[in-house]
Amino acid sequence: MPVAEPAAAVPLIWQPPAGALWSGRWVDGASSMPVHDPEDGSFLGRVTDAGPAEVDEAVTGVATAIASGESWPAWRRREALDAAAHLLLRRRELLTEVISREGCKTVREADSEVSRAAETLRLSAQQAGCLTGETLPFSDTPRGHDRLGWYTREPVGVVAAITPFNDPLNLVAHKMGPALVGGNGIVLKPAEATPLTALAFAQILLDAGVPGNRFAIVPGTGSGAGRALVGHPLVDLVSFTGGYRTGNEVARTAGAKKTLMELGGNNAVLVLGDADSESAARAVVAGAFGVAGQNCLSVQRVFVDTRIAARFTRDVVKATEALRVGSKADERTDIGPLVNEREARRVEEWVREACESGAEVLAGGRREGAFHWPTVLTGVPADARVMTEEVFGPVLTIEPFDTVDEAVARANDTLYGLQAGVFTAGLEIALDVAQRLRVGAVMVNDSSDFRIDAMPFGGPGRSGIGREGVRYAVEAMTEPKIVAVRRGAIRADS
Template sequence: MFRDGALRTGGDLLTVRNPWNGEIVGSVPADTPDEVAEAVGDVRAAWRPPRPHQRAAVLRRSAALLRERAGELSVLISRESGVCVTETRRETERAAANLTVAAEEAERLRGEGIPVPGHDRLAVTVLEPVGIVAALTPFNRPLNQVVVKIAPAVAAGCAIVVKPSERTPLTALAFAGLLIEAGLPPGHLVVTTGPPGTIGPALAGHPEIDMITFTGSVATGRAVALAGAGRRLLLELGGNDPLIVLPGGDLGLAVRLAAEGAFATAGQSCRGVKRVIAVGETADVVAAGLVEAARRKRAGDPLDPSTDLGPLVSEESAAGVERRIADAVAAGAKLLCGGERRGALLTPAVLDHVPPDAELVAEETFGPVAPVIRVDSVDEAIAVANGTPYGLQAGVVTSDAAAFSRIAAELRVGAVNLNAGPQFDSPHIPFGGVKASGMGREGIRYAIREMSVTKTLTFPYP
C-alpha cells in the first residue's frame, strides 16, 4: 500500500502482466480490508485542508514533473495496459493538462454574498472540501483516469484514497510518488491495491469516507453505490455512444470520426464510438470508408511506434468481443473486414447492416469494432440512439442546423457534439451521463464542485 508518502510491502502479492506478451511487468501488495481501514483512519487523523494557493502550487509542480517524465510513464502505461505507445504519450499530456487546469481552478473557488430579505443580515457562502474522497478507477487510461479524480480532489482541498484496477496499478503508484514529490502532504494520499471484490466494498463502506467517485461497469457501480449509501457519489458507468450521420453532411469527416472513435485504445473507451447510425444513402459511403480506414490500421506490439492498435486488456475480453461479432453476423450483420483474434489482439472490425438489438450494439462493447446501423429517417436515428440503457455522449455529422437542434433536444445523453464524435472531451467542460451511464459530472471545474460543500455564514449589518 502506498501511504505516508511511500510504498509499503505486503505479504501476498498481485502480479501485473503485459497483455501483449504475458511478461510480468511488476507485483503489488494484495492489501486487506483491515489494512484499508487502518489507512483511512490515519488519513482522517492527518488531513488538514491546505490553502488554495498551496493546492495550486502542488498541482502545477506535478504537471511539470509529469511532462518531464512523460516518456518513462508512457512506456509503463503501455506495458501494463497494452495500449500502444503513440496513444499513451498523448495520455500523459492530457493528464498534465488536467493538472494544470485544476491548479487554475483551485485559485478560482468562489462563494457569494447574499443580502437576506426581511432581515438586517448579510449571508456569505464559502466552499469547503467534502473530506476524504475514495476513488475507484478502471484499467483503461490508467494515468488519466486517476488524474481526473485526484486533481479536482486536491484542488478542492480533499484527502484521497485511490483504488486503481488490479490490472493496471503500477501507473497509479508511480503518479502517487510524483504527487508527494510535488509537495502534497504525505498523509493526504493513499493508494491501495488488492482484489476488487474485497477492497472495493471495504473502501466504499468505510464510515470515514465522505465521497466516492467511481468509473467502471454498471453492475460494479451499483454495488459501490449500495456499499456507500448515504455518502456523496460521482459515478461514471460507461456508454454506448452513437455517431449519427445525416445526408448532406461531410461524409469524409464522418468516416474519420467513426474510425478514430471506434478504434482508439483498441476500442476500450467509455466515450468511444460504439454505434455508427447512418441515415439513408450515407450508409454505403460510411461503411466503405470505414473498411479503408480499418485496413490501414496496424495491430500489434504496443511498444512499436508504428503500431496503431494494441491488444485488449485480456484474452478473455478479446474473446468476448469476438463472440459478439459472431452473434451479430448470425443475426444478419455483414462482417466487412477484421475481427480476427490472436490472444488478446483483435484486428479492427467493420460490420454493416447490424440489427439494433444485436448484443454488439445493444450493450457496451469494449473492443475495436465499428458497427454500422442503417436507418431511414431522423426519427428512426433518434429512436435507435435512445434505445439502450446508456446515455453518455453522442456525435452528429450534419450541415442541417435544424436537424441537429432537434436531435440534440431529443437524445437522452449528457453531451451532443456537432460535427465531432462522442469522444470529444476537454478539461474545461462537464462530462457525465444519464440513465445507466451514471450520476454527477466530471470535468475539472465541475468535479471540484462535486467534491466541495457549501457553508453559509450570516452576519448582522453594522
C-alpha cells in the same frame, strides 16, 4: 495482417519503492499481486493486494490528517499541483513506458495520455482561485432582517476513488487533482491491471510537495480493497469510473454517501445525407478503434442516411482494414491488445452472437490471444449485445436510416446516454438533432470520441451520476458552509 512479434521482455525503467502508499510512507501489505503485460504476458512487478486491514490503515491515516486541521492553504495546493503537472511532462518517457507496458495503449496513445494528465493537473491547480462563495439574501425575508451572512466552499472530507485500466494516468489525475485542490484527502484504488501507473503518479505528487498524509494508493481487487474502501465509515464521497454493473455494487456498498460515477456509454453517431462521407468515415474509424475500442466515448453504433450508406460504409471498411494491429511498442501500431485475453474472448463471443442472429462482418471479426481485430458489422439485430450494451472493444455497427426522426429514435434506444456525434452540413438540422438526442454531450461534425478535460463530463441513464471534468468534480467534492451573523448581539469592542 498478422500480429507483429513483441520485442523481448525487458524490465520497466521504474519500479515503486513498495507496493502501496499511505501516511506518506511506501509500504508492502500482507499480500501482493503480480502485474503483467497483456501483450505477451511478461512479468512487470508486484504490488500490494490490499485487504480490509490495509485499507482501514490508509483511510484512517488520511482522515486523521484532515481532522487535525493542519494548514494546507489553497495557494500551496495550487503550487503543488502546478509543480506536479510540470513533473509529469519531465517524466514523459518513464510514464509512457509504464502506461503502455502494463496496459493496452500503444506508445503513441500512452504519450498522448501524459499530455492530457498534465493538462488535467493544470486545470485542477487553477481551481484553487475559484473556491469562492457568495453573500446570502437574509434581508429578503422578515425573519432574516437582522442578520447578514455568506457561504464558502469547504472540502467534503475523505474521498474514495476507483479508476479503470483504459486511462490509467489521466483518470487518476481527474480524481486526485480536484480532490486535493478542494482541500480533501483521497484514497485511490487503481484498476487491478494498471496499478504501476498510479504508483508512479503518487511519486510525482510527493516530489511536487503534496503532503503525503493527504492521499494514499491502495492497489487490490474490487472485492477486496474496493469493497473495503467504498464501505469505510470514514469515507465521505465515492468517485468511481467503470462499468454500470460494478457501479451498482459500489452504490450498494457505499450506502448513504455522496457518489460521483461515470459508468460508460453505448455511443451513437448519425451521418446525415448532406454530410461529407469521407471525412465522417475517417472520424468514425478513429473514434471507434482508439485504444482497441476500450474507451467509454468510443463510437459503437452508426446510423447513416440510406442515400450515402453504400459510399460511407465502403469508406469505413477501407479505413478499418488499413489499421495496423501489432505490438504496443511499435510506433507504427494503431491497434494493440485488449486488457487481457478474457476480454478479447468476450468481444469475440458478442460478435459471433450477432452473426448467428443475422449480422454480416464487413471487416475484422477475428481474434488472436488478447488481440481482437477492428470489426465492422452491419445488419445487426436491435437486441444483440453489440447494440444494447457497451462493447468496450473494437466493434462498430453500421445501419442505414430513411428519416432523421428514425435515426434519432434509434440513437436514443439505449439505456446509456454519454455522448453522441452528428455529421451534417446544415446548422439548423444539427441543432435540432443535438436538442433531441438524450446524451450528456453532442459533437457536431465529429465522432462521440471527443472530450476536453474542462468539460462537464457524464450523461443520463446508465452513464452515471453527476458530472466529472475538473471544475465540476471540484464542485462535487466541496460543499457550501454558511456563516450567519445576528447583528446587535456582538459588541464591536469585544
